[in-house]
Amino acid sequence: MAEDESLRLSRIKANLERRALIYDVIRAFFRSEGFLEVETPLLVPTVAPEKYITPFTVNGWFLSTSPEMHMKRLLAAGYSKIFQICHSFRKSERGQLHNPEFTMMEWYRVGSDYMGIMQDTEWLICTLANKLCSGSTIRYQGKNIDLTPTWPRVTVRDAFLRSAGWDPFTRLDEERFEVDLVEKVIPSFDAGRPTVLLDYPVAMASLARLRPGSPPVAERAEVFIGGLELANAYSELNDAAEQEKRFKQEIETLKREGKRSVVMPEKFLECLPDLPECGGIALGIDRLAMLFCDAASIDEVIAFPWDVV
Amino acid sequence: MDIAEVSRNTKFLINGVPFAVEDVKFVKPGKGRAMYYLKLRNLFDGTTRDQTYHSSDKVEEVHVSSNEMQYLYKEGDQYVFMDNENFEQHHVPKEMLGTKSQFLKEGLVATVSVMEGRILEVIIPKFVELAVVKGAASSKSDTITAQSKMVELETGVALAVPAFVKEGDVLKVDTRTSSYVERVSPKR
Numbered sequence: 001m002a003e004d005e006s007l008r009l010s011r012i013k014a015n016l017e018r019r020a021l022i023y024d025v026i027r028a029f030f031r032s033e034g035f036l037e038v039e040t041p042l043l044v045p046t047v048a049p050e051k052y053i054t055p056f057t058v059n060g061w062f063l064s065t066s067p068e069m070h071m072k073r074l075l076a077a078g079y080s081k082i083f084q085i086c087h088s089f090r091k092s093e094r095g096q097l098h099n100p101e102f103t104m105m106e107w108y109r110v111g112s113d114y115m116g117i118m119q120d121t122e123w124l125i126c127t128l129a130n131k132l133c134s135g136s137t138i139r140y141q142g143k144n145i146d147l148t149p150t151w152p153r154v155t156v157r158d159a160f161l162r163s164a165g166w167d168p169f170t171r172l173d174e175e176r177f178e179v180d181l182v183e184k185v186i187p188s189f190d191a192g193r194p195t196v197l198l199d200y201p202v203a204m205a206s207l208a209r210l211r212p213g214s215p216p217v218a219e220r221a222e223v224f225i226g227g228l229e230l231a232n233a234y235s236e237l238n239d240a241a242e243q244e245k246r247f248k249q250e251i252e253t254l255k256r257e258g259k260r261s262v263v264m265p266e267k268f269l270e271c272l273p274d275l276p277e278c279g280g281i282a283l284g285i286d287r288l289a290m291l292f293c294d295a296a297s298i299d300e301v302i303a304f305p306w307d308v309v
Numbered sequence: 310m311d312i313a314e315v316s317r318n319t320k321f322l323i324n325g326v327p328f329a330v331e332d333v334k335f336v337k338p339g340k341g342r343a344m345y346y347l348k349l350r351n352l353f354d355g356t357t358r359d360q361t362y363h364s365s366d367k368v369e370e371v372h373v374s375s376n377e378m379q380y381l382y383k384e385g386d387q388y389v390f391m392d393n394e395n396f397e398q399h400h401v402p403k404e405m406l407g408t409k410s411q412f413l414k415e416g417l418v419a420t421v422s423v424m425e426g427r428i429l430e431v432i433i434p435k436f437v438e439l440a441v442v443k444g445a446a447s448s449k450s451d452t453i454t455a456q457s458k459m460v461e462l463e464t465g466v467a468l469a470v471p472a473f474v475k476e477g478d479v480l481k482v483d484t485r486t487s488s489y490v491e492r493v494s495p496k497r
Binding site for chain 1: 313333334335336337338339340341342343344361363364365
């Protein structure tokens with residue numbers, strides 16, 4: 001039987017208070033770094049075509065799955081340092097770490113790249129730890145985590161060779177990649193430190209820039225803290241032709257699998273030639289709150305999760 | 310049914326065998342496919358197993374109904390129940406009932422899950438009221454502690470009860486733990 005609502009809400013009150021404090025610290029942090037807080041639409045005519053992200057449909061439009069494309073349109077128009085905290089919506093994503101409506105923070109820095117954004121992330125998380133826990137060590141689910149920069153970085157190739165025994169760059173098996181990532185690679189990370197997993201196979205680049213080389217890699221970095229996948233950063237791709245090619249592939253796959261028909265986000269593609277070199281990141285605010293509230297489930301940091309709305 | 314619609318207590322078939330979902334762990338790495346780590350209970354034999362599914366996997370839905378049925382009588386190793394809706398009679402083997410069989414009194418209403426006419430599970434009330442038919446045996450070996458003793462109930466089951474319980478008393482019994490709860494009425 002469901003827990004009584006008022007009981008549940010009073011039980012998580014301290015978490016919601018802490019969550020509000022997190023917002024205060026984040027906003028102060030970005031203001032002091034000279035960032036502009038922006039707002040972009042939640043109700044949108046197109047979403048980025050991605051195989052494994054399903055949007056909610058509203059009168060033929062969509063609830064935004066991420067503010068990324070609109071934020072890049074701002075960057076293309078000359079905004080250089082922007083951040084946003086907004087709700088995003090992804091159908092069927094529900095679990096201990098997922099709610100179909102969740103809170104996302106994104107920030108973008110012109111002239112930077114995924115490594116520059118990683119430094120922002122390290123400083124932001126450290127600032128939060130200092131203000132909320134008066135130190136750089138937090139305790140999450142029974143383990144101490146030392147958040148002092150610089151966080152250990154491991155490439156996808158090294159992590160997979162070490163923990164799963166194969167190299168995703170020689171022959172990428174995407175299904176095996178995800179299973180091994182969840183069951184072997186992530187559990188092998190040092191529980192006492194954050195881990196930055198970086199340089200993804202080209203096929204998993206999404207909206208990230210490629211770095212030529214042998215093999216070429218996608219400049220993408222994911223942050224893991226306490227087993228939580230917290231954030232995903234890119235050196236942002238500004239090659240419109242390449243981006244269109246990737247979207248077309250996703251659209252084809254979605255069509256072939258009979259999942260849904262997808263409209264190409266033309267306005268976004270049109271802005272790309274004007275998008276300067278930049279880095280950006282999406283960070284899950286609910287999971288950040290979980291981390292700083294020592295909460296095991298996303299339901300502990302959201303007043304009204306999906307099942308009790 | 311799409312795997313995304315599966316939640317706790319959903320029932321579906323694997324190779325014709327019905328399973329109930331006991332637990333779902335949803336995992337979705339970054340931009341990747343969702344994975345569903347399910348803990349499943351076999352509704353035929355009660356065993357559990359773990360099974361992993363991926364997004365867009367399909368499972369075969371199964372209709373399991375819950376019917377109110379009244380216990381009628383025992384026939385050999387079979388227990389006969391009657392559906393209160395359509396008055397159909399069903400034979401339930403002793404093994405399916407386990408320890409529940411010792412609390413079956415004529416007229417007891419149980420909730421029975423049925424799949425395509427086949428009985429999967431019999432759920433009896435958590436508490437039943439049964440009369441004591443044989444009072445304390447006086448031998449020392451039957452005494453569990455100074456304050457309790459063994460009595461026999463009308464269904465034939467032996468139960469540890471407080472010393473004050475007498476023959477003819479009606480007792481409330483917890484069927485999950487096979488234990489005495491309270492005396493409902495004194496000697497009638």
